[in-house]
Amino acid sequence: MTVPVIAAAPPGAPSLQIDTELASTWLQAFLRDELLERRKIGHAVIGLSGGVDSAVVAYLAVLALGAANVTAVRMPYRTSSSDSLEDARAVIDDLGCRERTIDISAAVDGYLQFEPEADGRRRGNVMARTRMLVLFDQSAKLGALPIGTGNKTERLMGYFTWHADDSPPVNPIGDLFKTQVWQLARHLGVPARVVGKPPSADLEANQTDETDLGITYLQADRILSLMLSGYGDDRIVARGFGTDEVRLVRGRVEGTHWKRHLPTTAMLSNTAINEFYLRPVDY
Amino acid sequence: MKLGVVQFKPRKGDVAANLAELEAIYAQLAAEDVPYDLIVAPEATLTGYFLEGAVYERAFEADELAALLAARWRRAGGGRAVDLVLGFYENSGGTFYNSALYLHVGSSDHHIVHVHRKMFLPTYGVFDEERFLSRGRRLQAFDTRFGRMALLICEDAWHALMPTIAAIKGARFLLVPSASPGRGLAAGGELESVLHWRNVLRSYAVEHGVFVIYAGLAGFEGGKGMTGSSSVIDPFGETLVTAPALGAHVLSVELEAADIEIARAGLPLLGDLSAVLPDLLFDDELLPHAVRRGVAFAEEPS
Numbered sequence: 001m002t003v004p005v006i007a008a009a010p011p012g013a014p015s016l017q018i019d020t021e022l023a024s025t026w027l028q029a030f031l032r033d034e035l036l037e038r039r040k041i042g043h044a045v046i047g048l049s050g051g052v053d054s055a056v057v058a059y060l061a062v063l064a065l066g067a068a069n070v071t072a073v074r075m076p077y078r079t080s081s082s083d084s085l086e087d088a089r090a091v092i093d094d095l096g097c098r099e100r101t102i103d104i105s106a107a108v109d110g111y112l113q114f115e116p117e118a119d120g121r122r123r124g125n126v127m128a129r130t131r132m133l134v135l136f137d138q139s140a141k142l143g144a145l146p147i148g149t150g151n152k153t154e155r156l157m158g159y160f161t162w163h164a165d166d167s168p169p170v171n172p173i174g175d176l177f178k179t180q181v182w183q184l185a186r187h188l189g190v191p192a193r194v195v196g197k198p199p200s201a202d203l204e205a206n207q208t209d210e211t212d213l214g215i216t217y218l219q220a221d222r223i224l225s226l227m228l229s230g231y232g233d234d235r236i237v238a239r240g241f242g243t244d245e246v247r248l249v250r251g252r253v254e255g256t257h258w259k260r261h262l263p264t265t266a267m268l269s270n271t272a273i274n275e276f277y278l279r280p281v282d283y
Numbered sequence: 284m285k286l287g288v289v290q291f292k293p294r295k296g297d298v299a300a301n302l303a304e305l306e307a308i309y310a311q312l313a314a315e316d317v318p319y320d321l322i323v324a325p326e327a328t329l330t331g332y333f334l335e336g337a338v339y340e341r342a343f344e345a346d347e348l349a350a351l352l353a354a355r356w357r358r359a360g361g362g363r364a365v366d367l368v369l370g371f372y373e374n375s376g377g378t379f380y381n382s383a384l385y386l387h388v389g390s391s392d393h394h395i396v397h398v399h400r401k402m403f404l405p406t407y408g409v410f411d412e413e414r415f416l417s418r419g420r421r422l423q424a425f426d427t428r429f430g431r432m433a434l435l436i437c438e439d440a441w442h443a444l445m446p447t448i449a450a451i452k453g454a455r456f457l458l459v460p461s462a463s464p465g466r467g468l469a470a471g472g473e474l475e476s477v478l479h480w481r482n483v484l485r486s487y488a489v490e491h492g493v494f495v496i497y498a499g500l501a502g503f504e505g506g507k508g509m510t511g512s513s514s515v516i517d518p519f520g521e522t523l524v525t526a527p528a529l530g531a532h533v534l535s536v537e538l539e540a541a542d543i544e545i546a547r548a549g550l551p552l553l554g555d556l557s558a559v560l561p562d563l564l565f566d567d568e569l570l571p572h573a574v575r576r577g578v579a580f581a582e583e584p585s
Contacts, residue, residue: 018468026465026474026508029529033503038295180468278335281505282295 011239013222014229018180020187024060027172031064034170035145038282043144047135048072048091048099049202050084052185052194053173054149055091059188060172061147062095070097073138075131078105084202090191100138104130124203128161135168145170153178153217156224157249158256159201159209166259177221213252215245223249284429287312287322288534290513290526292502295331296341302329302355308533309359318363319535320429325460325500325513326370326381326437332462333504334372338415342374345398349386353393364389366396366427368498370436370460372416373400379416383434383460385425397425399434403442409464409507424452430540432456437463441483450491450553451560455543457493459484462500465510465528477512477528489520492547494538501531518546 035041044061048054061070072095074088085101092099107130112118118126135146148171154160155174173181178199185195199209199217210216223246226236236246258264262274271277289308293301305328312319326332330341343351352367366387373382381401387394400419404412422445424433433449433456440446440459449457467475480497488495494517501511514525515536526532547553567575 015469019471022472022474023468025529026468030503030506030508033508034506038503276336279337280295280333280335282331283334283337 013239013241014225016177016179016221016225018176018183020184023176023180023184024063024187027060028064030172031061031147031170035065039145041143041145043069043071043142044147045071045073045135045139045142045144046147046149047131048074048088049149050074050081050087050091050194051197051199051202052190053151053178053181054088055190055194056181056185056188057147057149057172058091058095058097059185059190062097063188067095067097070095071138071142071144072097072099073135074099074101075104075134076101077108077127078103079205081200081202081205083197084200087191087194087197090193094189094191102134102138104134107133120204124201125161125164127203128164132164132167147171148174150174151178151181152176153221153224154209155260156228156256157213157220157252158259159213159252160259162259177224178217179221214248219245220249224253227253284320284538284540285317286496286515286534286536286538287319288496288498288513288515288526288536289322289324289328290499290501290511290530290532290534291324291328292531293328293331293500295504296334296337298329298341302351305329306355306359309356309361312533313356313359313361313363315535319365321366321368321427323368323458323460323496323498324370325498326383326462327372327500328369328460329371331502331504332464332500332509333507334415335411336415338372338379339374342372342379344374345382345384345395348384349393349395352384352386353388356388361388362390366429368434368458368460370462370498373398380419381412381416381436382419383436383458385427385432385434385458387428396427397423397432397434399423399436401436401439402445403438405438422448422452424449424454430455432458434458434460437461440487443483443487446487446491446493446495447556450487450493451557455493455540456538457487457495459495459497461497463510463512464504464507473512474510474528477510480510480512481514481522484514485516485520485522488516488518489550491553492518492543492550494518494540494543499526499528501529518543 044065046054046058048058058072072092076085108126139146146168148168150160150165151173152175160166200207223241233246237243267275348371368385370383373380383399385396387396402419404416404418406413424431431453433454435445446457463476465474465476470478484495484497497514499511499513500509502509510528511526512528513534515523517523524534524536526534
C-alpha cells in the first residue's frame with residue numbers, strides 16, 4: 001500500500017494581486033490626512049497625461065476631496081499624441097473635476113531655441129521640468145497642493161525625470177507597482193481606453209515604456225518584487241525568469257539609487273541636516 | 284470593570300493640541316452614566332510615533348505626565364476615581380524610553396501604579412527606535428484595583444515569550460498600547476499587518492486565559508498609516524469589540540474578570556506551563572555564551 005503524497009507547489013512568480021477596495025480606502029484616507037488635516041489645503045492639482053497613473057491619482061483625489069476640489073491640468077507639447085489629450089479628456093469628463101489645458105510648447109521651445117542640438121532625452125527632460133513648473137505655479141495660484149503620480153516600478157527603474165515627475169510633496173501611488181496601479185484603475189472605473197493602452201511617457205513619437213525599458217511591466221514587477229524582498233539573482237532565475245531580464249532590472253535599480261534621494265550634501269558638522277539633525281517630515 | 288480603549292489620532296509633535304483632544308475624549312467618557320474604571324490609550328499618544336531626534340524635545344518625566352493627566356481628567360469632569368493608561372516617550376534623567384504609564388486617579392489624589400519601558404525596540408526597515416531610545420530591562424506584572432496586569436508595548440507583544448512571562452507572573456489582563464504602521468494589501472479585507480496582530484493577540488488570550496486589551500494609534504505619519512484596529516479579546520479568544528484601522532474611535536466594554544477562571548479551568552495551559560517552565564528555562568543551552576563558558580569552567584575537575 002502506498003500513502004498518498006501531498007506535495008507543495010514549487011514557488012513560482014510572486015502574486016502582485018492587491019485588495020483594490022482596501023487600497024482605495026487607505027489611499028483616500030492618506031490624501032485627506034495629508035492635505036486637509038496636516039496641511040489645511042483643500043484643493044489638489046494633478047497633471048493629467050492621459051495615462052493610467054495620473055488617472056488613478058485623479059480618481060483617488062476626487063473620491064477623497066470631491067470633484068470641485070481637484071483641478072486636472074493637461075499640458076500638451078506640440079509633438080504630444082492627440083490621443084493622450086483625448087484620453088485625459090475622457091477622465092475629466094467622467095470625474096467632472098475642474099480642468100485647465102496649458103500648452104507648454106512655447107515655454108519649452110523658448111528655451112530649446114538656444115539648444116537646437118538637444119537630443120530626445122534632453123528635450124524630454126525639459127518638457128517634464130516645464131510641466132513641474134506649471135503644476136507648482138497652478139497650485140500656488142489655486143492655494144492647492146500638487147499631487148505626485150509616479151508609480152513604484154518607474155521609481156525603482158529610475159524611469160523618470162529627477163526633480164520633475166517626483167517633485168510633488170505628496171504621492172499616493174508611489175508604493176504600488178505598475179501592474180497594481182492597473183488593478184486599482186479597473187476598480188476605480190478609469191476608462192478602459194486609458195487602462196488598456198500601452199504605457200508611454202509620450203515625450204517622443206511612438207514611444208512606449210516597455211520598449212524604452214526593454215522589459216514588460218509584468219515581468220519587471222515580478223522581478224522587482226522578489227529583488228526587494230531580498231532574493232538573489234540565482235533564486236529569481238530559478239523561479240522561471242531569464243538571466244538577462246533579471247540582470248537588466250537589477251542594473252536599472254542599482255544604477256539609480258541617487259534618483260530616489262535628495263541631493264548629496266557635504267557633511268561638515270555634528271548637526272548636519274538629515275544625518276544628525278533628524279526630524280520627521282510631518283513634525 | 285468598565286473599560287474604555289481610546290484609539291487616538293494625534294497631531295505630530297503638538298502636545299498641547301493632543302492633550303486638549305484627549306481631555307475632550309475624557310470629558311465625553313466622564314459624561315456617561317456608568318463610569319469607566321479603566322481607560323487605555325495607545326503608544327506615543329501625545330506626540331505621534333515617528334519622532335526621530337524630536338523625541339528629546341517631546342519626552343515627559345513620568346511624574347510630570349501623571350500630574351498632567353490627573354489634572355486633565357478632573358478638568359474633564361471626571362470626579363470619580365479612574366485608572367488611566369497611556370503610552371509616552373519618557374525622559375528619565377536624560378535617558379529616554381518608549382514607556383507606558385498606568386495611573387490611578389482618585390477624587391483628590393493620584394499615584395503611579397506602574398511604568399513599563401518597552402523592551403523590544405524595533406530597529407529595522409521603517410523602524411529606528413534604538414537609534415534614539417534605550418530599552419527597558421524588566422517585564423513586571425503589577426497589582427491594580429481590578430487584578431494583576433502587565434503592559435506590553437507594540438513589539439513587546441510580537442514575542443510570544445513576553446505575554447507568557449507576564450501570565451506566569453500573574454497578569455490576568457495584558458494591556459498593549461501600540462503604534463503599528465500598516466502594510467500589505469495582499470490578504471484581502473484587512474491589511475496583512477493588522478491580521479498578524481489579530482492572530483498573535485488572540486493566541487495569547489487563548490493560551491494563557493487572559494484578557495488582551497489592544498489600543499492602536501491612528502492617523503498617517505509622513506505617508507505611514509497607523510492601523511488603529513484597537514480591540515478587546517476575552518480569555519476564550521473571542522474578540523469582544525474592535526475598531527477599524529482608520530480614524531479615531533473609543534471602544535467601550537464591560538469585562539467580567541471571573542471569565543478568566545472559567546477559561547483557565549477549561550483549558551489549563553497556564554497551569555501546565557508553570558509546572559514545566561523551570562525545566563525549559565534552566566537549560567544551559569539558553570544561557571548566553573559567556574555564562575555557558577563560565578559554567579563549563581566551573582564544572583571542570585580541579
